Amino acid sequence: MKRKLGIFLIITMLIALILIVFVGPKYQEIKLENLQTDRSLTASSSKTESSEDLGLYDKLKESKSIDILVMGNRYKMDEPDSLWIDRFKKSIHNQYDSETNVDFLTTEEDRVFRLLADYSNAELESYDLILLTIAPYGSNDEQGDQNFRLVFENLLRTVMSNNPNTEIIPVIEYGVDYEKVDQIQNLTQYYGLTYVDIKHVIESSKSSNSEYILEDQLNDEGHQLASDELFERIRAHMFQNKRNNHQVEEFLHSGAERFSSIQVISDGGQVDEPLSFNFTGEIIGLTFQMGSDHGIVDIYLDGEYLRSIDTYSSDGDSEKTFLLNSQLADSEHVITIQPSLLTNENAEGSERELVRVITN
Known part of the structure; x- marks a missing residue:
């Protein structure tokens, strides 16, 4: 009996030795491969997540595609290839090799109140850049004129709250009266935003207004000038390594909270x-x-x-x-x-x- 038990123990030890010598390394290799795969998947997931979290300027540095929303009242798309937004897209592509996807939330009206209502009730994706265009008013609207600064402040606040890491640039179209331009400037400065005033850009150029304007509208040269000004803002922010983290402050104007x-x-x-x-x-x-x-x-x-x-x-x-x-x-x-x-x-x-x- 003892002899049989001894033989059994010897056989068991031999089998264990064979497993250790031949199977063990293979098992460790498989285990290592699985561990490396898990780490690779984790790193890939982390990389994808961080890529999604990149802001506008980081994406441009890495030549990634960017998403742009153009919001505006009375924004016309009759000849999109000739407008400043299309020229701006081409400048982005030529300089940073980044593709641009552009969505539009626009109305044919000249009322910021309508734009605020449309934006507040729209279901929109996230964007890297939002261009908020303000066109001149074409008709009298006493209520709208009196409340412009209150409505525009809420439009800014709503866009900023919904897009805390997005670059937001108001673009003041040619022809907006000076009073509203001042109101827009005061609000954008208060909320720490930059803006582009197309009329100011034209009047500050070395050429006469007639070279950029045709029947109170931008001609090809005018659209190019507006595009260049907007693009220079982006280049300057790239140089400054700008990061956006919008903080919505207290209301600047009393009564603006009614439009919130x-x-x-x-x-x-x-x-x-x-x-x-x-x-x-x-x-x-x-x-x-x-x-x-x-x-x-x-x-x-x-x-x-x-x-x-x-x-x-x-x-x-x-x-x-x-x-x-x-x-x-x-x-x-x-x-x-x-x-x-x-x-x-x-x-x-x-x-x-x-x-x-x-x-x-």
């Missing part, structure tokens, strides 16, 4: 009969479809006549937003829109279409 929660509460509809909407807030605005066959509507706020709005336009179909009141008591209200007995002799019809109701 703009929202669309209804998509409207045809005004063939009175339409009423209940809302709670301090601000009320309406967007109408304009056209050559559109008529006039009467507006009532809390049962009292407020104003009439003529939705006729000889410039073809478009939309227009009216900021009706921005100083309401923060309580329940009702806005009513109904067909008016007034007519426009130039209108080819009497269509009346409410596009949206905007409040805070």
Whole structure:
């Protein structure tokens, strides 16, 4: 019995020795390969994550593609190849070998209030660069003019809050009046942003304005000058190794907080009969479809006549937003829109279409 047990132990030891000599190294090799694979995957994941976290200027240094959002009122894309944004894209590609993906959030209107409403209710991706273009106002809007600085401040704050690490550059289009330019400058400086004033760039050039302007619009040379100015800002920031970490400060202007929660509460509809909407807030605005066959509507706020709005336009179909009141008591209200007995002799019809109701 003892002899059999001894033989069994010897055989067991021989098998163990064989495993150690021949199988052990192979097992260690496999284990090492698995460990290296795990480390490689971890490093790759870390590298991908850090790449996604890169800011605009780090991406340009590494010739990575960048995402740009152009926001603006009355931004026209009739001939995109000739506009300053397209020339700017080419400069980025030529200098840094980076591809650019550009999205647009624009309106045909000249109202910053409409742009704020559209942006506040849009579902957008993250961007490396946001160009906030401000065009000149083309028509009188007393409420809009009085509240421009308040609305623009909230537009800046909303964009900054949603994009804390994004480069944000307001671009003041040619023709914006000096009062609004001053307001934009004060706000961008207060919030630590840079801006491009195209009119100032043109007036500071050695050539006369006529070389860059045709019928109050930028010509090819004007678009190139605007593109060059914007590109130089980017180059300067590259040299400074700029990093963005926007901090939203206290409001600069008293009363601006009223515009901090703009929202669309209804998509409207045809005004063939009175339409009423209940809302709670301090601000009320309406967007109408304009056209050559559109008529006039009467507006009532809390049962009292407020104003009439003529939705006729000889410039073809478009939309227009009216900021009706921005100083309401923060309580329940009702806005009513109904067909008016007034007519426009130039209108080819009497269509009346409410596009949206905007409040805070």
